[in-house]
Amino acid sequence: xxxxxxxxxxxxxxxxxxxxxxxxxxxxxxxxxxxxxxxxxxxxxxxxxxxxxxxxxxxxxxxxxxxxxxxxxxxxxxxxxxxxxxxxxxxxxxxxxxxxxxxxxxxxxxxxxxxxxxxxxxxxxxxxxxxxxxxxxxxxxxxxxxxxxxxxxxxxxxxxxxxxxxxxxxxxxxxxxxxxxxxxxxxxxxxxxxxxxxxxxxxxxxxxxxxxxxxxxxxxxxxxxxxxxxxxxxxxxxxxxxxxxxxxxxxxxxxxxxxxxxxxxxxxxxxxxx
Amino acid sequence: xxxxxxxxxxxxxxxxxxxxxxxxxxxxxxxxxxxxxxxxxxxxxxxxxxxxxxxxxxxxxxxxxxxxxxxxxxxxxxxxxxxxxxxxxxxxxxxxxxxxxxxxxxxxxxxxxxxxxxxxxxxxxxxxxxxxxxxxxxxxxxxxxxxxxxxxxxxxxxxxxxxxxxxxxxxxxxxx
Numbered sequence: 001x002x003x004x005x006x007x008x009x010x011x012x013x014x015x016x017x018x019x020x021x022x023x024x025x026x027x028x029x030x031x032x033x034x035x036x037x038x039x040x041x042x043x044x045x046x047x048x049x050x051x052x053x054x055x056x057x058x059x060x061x062x063x064x065x066x067x068x069x070x071x072x073x074x075x076x077x078x079x080x081x082x083x084x085x086x087x088x089x090x091x092x093x094x095x096x097x098x099x100x101x102x103x104x105x106x107x108x109x110x111x112x113x114x115x116x117x118x119x120x121x122x123x124x125x126x127x128x129x130x131x132x133x134x135x136x137x138x139x140x141x142x143x144x145x146x147x148x149x150x151x152x153x154x155x156x157x158x159x160x161x162x163x164x165x166x167x168x169x170x171x172x173x174x175x176x177x178x179x180x181x182x183x184x185x186x187x188x189x190x191x192x193x194x195x196x197x198x199x200x201x202x203x204x205x206x207x208x209x210x211x212x213x214x215x216x217x218x219x220x221x222x223x224x225x226x227x228x229x230x231x232x233x234x235x236x237x238x239x240x241x242x243x244x245x246x247x248x249x250x251x252x253x254x255x256x257x258x259x260x261x262x263x264x265x266x267x268x269x270x271x272x273x274x
Numbered sequence: 275x276x277x278x279x280x281x282x283x284x285x286x287x288x289x290x291x292x293x294x295x296x297x298x299x300x301x302x303x304x305x306x307x308x309x310x311x312x313x314x315x316x317x318x319x320x321x322x323x324x325x326x327x328x329x330x331x332x333x334x335x336x337x338x339x340x341x342x343x344x345x346x347x348x349x350x351x352x353x354x355x356x357x358x359x360x361x362x363x364x365x366x367x368x369x370x371x372x373x374x375x376x377x378x379x380x381x382x383x384x385x386x387x388x389x390x391x392x393x394x395x396x397x398x399x400x401x402x403x404x405x406x407x408x409x410x411x412x413x414x415x416x417x418x419x420x421x422x423x424x425x426x427x428x429x430x431x432x433x434x435x436x437x438x439x440x441x442x443x444x445x446x447x448x449x450x
Contacts, residue, residue: 009334013368016342017361024357028406036356043303043350050307122351123310125302126319127419128399131353133306159353169353175407194415257311 033144033160040133041162047122047133113226115149115263116140121165123256130172130193130256132156136264137164147265152253153230154178154218155262168262171198171231172252179221180231184214191216191231191250198232198250210237210248226268293445297438298324298344306351317419318426319392320434321348325363326370326391326427327435330384331442334371341367355406362398366391381432388431389424396420 027036118134136142138161148155148168156170169176172193180200181188187210189202200216210216214234220227232250239246301324309320321344329337345360352359373387400416 009338009368009371012335012338013364016338016364020345020357020361020364024355024361024402024406027357028355039356040350043347046303047307047351050303054308054311122306124352125305125309125321125348125359126396126399126423127317128396128403128416129352129354131351133351167353173353174403174412194412257313 037160037162037167040160040167041137041165044121044133044135044162044165048135051119051121113265114267116142116266118142118166118262118264120259120262128174130170131159132168132170132259132262134166134168134262134264135164137162137166139163141266142166142264147225147229147268149229149263149265150254150259150261151263152255153232154225155254155259157224158264166264170254170256172256178225178231179219180216181219182210182214182234183217185210188219188221198252200232200234200248200250201245202248204240204244204246209239209246210234212236216250226265293448294441295340295343297441298328298340299347302344302347302351305348317422318430319395319423321345321363322366322392322395322423323388323427323431323434324438325367326388327384327431327438329367329370329391330374330387330431331435331438334368334375337367337371338364354403358399358402358406361402362395365398366395369394381435384431384435385428389428392424392427393420396423 026032116136118136118140120132121135122133124131132148132155134148142158142161144158144161146158148157154171156168156173156176158166159169160167170193171178171191174192174194176193178191179188180191182202185208187202187205187208189200191198191200193199200210202210212234216231216234218225218227218229218231230253232252235249235251237246237248298321301320305320309318312318325337325341325344328340341363342360345363346356348359348363349356370387370391373390374383377383377386396416400412404412
């Protein structure tokens, strides 16, 4: 009986696997990028609600903590205290948002690009897909291929766009490639992601190396990204004798886990399809 | 129970069973929105924990049917084709079922099956990704987070089972 149940489970597993393999191969086709983006847009409202709940979770925990500590005192005072704390948390959040928007304005002035600020509502499920879902889409003038940055530096590019949301392929994505150069050494190479970290590949030069702490900026070569945006900071660089290419590890200045607001550069359209 | 009453109970059971599908869907949404905010980028995978826990409690087939919607939600929140995450969660459910049915030991098996499910999930995702991109597997580059995810998922799986059982009881109470 148990073996029969196991056989049935294996049958369901194989059947579903075959169906999902077919779905994967079909939806991978470039002509289906539009419908795929539309489907993705359909879960954006749920993601936005969950994101708001995630932001509020910290405040809720704090409020419960306050109530526990003030239980001995008057209930009315405890309620007032909790209300004041909630207001303070909201005010802090507003100040932080204002600060982020002010920095967005500074970014616009510094780099001379027009930007649209967007909130991050979801992130990739695991370190293999460091993607972001933002709450702005084609209805806000966004298109696939547009460059996404944060006040700290380059974040990635829009891979797919639906009317009210967009999927951003970040620099840490294994398929991401950015032509970049060292700000001090001038060494040019390619920065690439491997899911969780960034690395840079440069041609071997006997006299020049990338030094730890050196900033790496986008070079603009290839036209995929504008020149001069911060890609990362060199953490380590290993010089290997007799190798034609040298590799370095980069620290990504945009903290993936706390990235709440990003800036989409709308007046730089990449000529290269994402 | 009369024949009509029996049919009515079956219909009610069918309806309330669908209510439980909210659990894997919510787990997948939480994985996309909450977990990445955790310190260290969140190495755990709530969707894998939920599927492994349900498989341990209800069997492989039930786990597979939870894996499908949760995986599709993960696919909708991630870059690329639709299907790889659902495939990976199916593999996780199947392996969790295999471990649960072959290893005796009651609830002690649960962390083991959750850890095995996490490794199966990551392996399936890496293989599908490598096939689609025609690239190498990058096993060394991903071994670190997979190990941490397996440990976290193993630790949290018993908690998830408690939550799922509570939800199951609540649904059962609705039936009566």
